[in-house]
Amino acid sequence: MSKKKIIVGSRESKLAVIQSELVMEQIKAHHPELELELVTMKTTGDKILDKTLDKIGGKGLFVKELDRALREGEIDISVHSLKDMPMEVSEDLPLLAFPKRERPTDVLVLPKGRKEMEKGKPIGSSSPRRNVQLAALYPDMEQKSVRGNVQTRLSKLDSGEYSALVLAYAGLKRLDLDDRVSREFTPDEMIPAAGQGIMVVQGRLGEDYSWLSCIDDPRAREEAAAERAFVTYLDGGCSAPIGAFAEIEGDEIRIRGLYCDEGTGICERGQIQGKRGDAAELAITLAKQLKGEA
Numbered sequence: 321m322s323k324k325k326i327i328v329g330s331r332e333s334k335l336a337v338i339q340s341e342l343v344m345e346q347i348k349a350h351h352p353e354l355e356l357e358l359v360t361m362k363t364t365g366d367k368i369l370d371k372t373l374d375k376i377g378g379k380g381l382f383v384k385e386l387d388r389a390l391r392e393g394e395i396d397i398s399v400h401s402l403k404d405m406p407m408e409v410s411e412d413l414p415l416l417a418f419p420k421r422e423r424p425t426d427v428l429v430l431p432k433g434r435k436e437m438e439k440g441k442p443i444g445s446s447s448p449r450r451n452v453q454l455a456a457l458y459p460d461m462e463q464k465s466v467r468g469n470v471q472t473r474l475s476k477l478d479s480g481e482y483s484a485l486v487l488a489y490a491g492l493k494r495l496d497l498d499d500r501v502s503r504e505f506t507p508d509e510m511i512p513a514a515g516q517g518i519m520v521v522q523g524r525l526g527e528d529y530s531w532l533s534c535i536d537d538p539r540a541r542e543e544a545a546a547e548r549a550f551v552t553y554l555d556g557g558c559s560a561p562i563g564a565f566a567e568i569e570g571d572e573i574r575i576r577g578l579y580c581d582e583g584t585g586i587c588e589r590g591q592i593q594g595k596r597g598d599a600a601e602l603a604i605t606l607a608k609q610l611k612g613e614a
């Protein structure tokens with residue numbers, strides 16, 4: 321009997337491919353009867369590197385081509401960094417599985433061979449969330465936008481343009497570049513982006529994906545739901561400085577949030593704790609508190 325073949329779609333960046341391969345390995349471990357094939361695609365967000373994301377149309381750009389391929393049946397599933405997924409996901413392309421989360425933290429990376437930051441050079445960061453938190457951690461340092469995939473950013477760092485970069489630990493770890501971490505920020509020093517460290521598998525509505533349930537981690541799924549409920553309530557497009565980090569321990573969930581009013585620029589941070597199960601409700605309560613509505 322020939323094996324059932326599953327075509328997995330991914331962005332073509334090295335990190336995206338590694339993440340897709342991780343997911344494929346996990347599926348194969350549980351379902352050796354499946355044959356898995358990887359197909360990579362260039363997305364609009366990967367092609368335009370000289371503009372900040374909010375100027376070219378936001379997070380949706382990274383998923384549009386993969387969504388189309390999924391709808392048209394060119395691929396059977398797609399694998400994404402949850403952090404890069406828009407808050408609104410089309411009903412016909414549901415998020416099916418959330419594999420176990422990697423560390424969610426942000427880290428500081430220095431140019432190769434340096435032990436500390438060089439004064440007079442900016443810290444590279446292109447996320448408003450990182451920028452506002454960096455300004456509090458390093459009030460004397462300037463910031464400058466940096467885009468491109470992780471390796472491109474690191475080569476700009478090593479060529480002397482920046483004193484340091486802030487990146488997600490998860491991306492560096494998966495690229496086997498975690499030896500470049502100089503400082504890992506605690507989730508209180510730098511509240512992570514919603515979904516940071518979480519991968520997600522997307523598919524078509526109405527199809528049988530029972531073979532995916534084995535890689536779904538309920539903890540990652542619930543943390544993702546809480547973080548995304550917080551951001552959705554605050555309507556965080558990718559230009560708003562918003563951070564959300566949910567952490568499940570036993571029956572409890574703790575959610576940390578960062579919200580900055582785009583009009584006044586005033587940032588509020590806080591946390592809330594409660595029973596697991598009520599995660600989205602807790603996240604919304606926290607969002608209301610930070611917004612001054614509760």
Ligand SMILES: NCc1[nH]cc(CCC(=O)O)c1CC(=O)O
Nearest residue numbers: 401403487488490491516517518
């Ligand atoms: N925006 C790019 C992106 N999307 C996901 C990750 C890291 C992996 C993850 O968070 O799961 C990164 C790189 C970074 O922010 O340093």
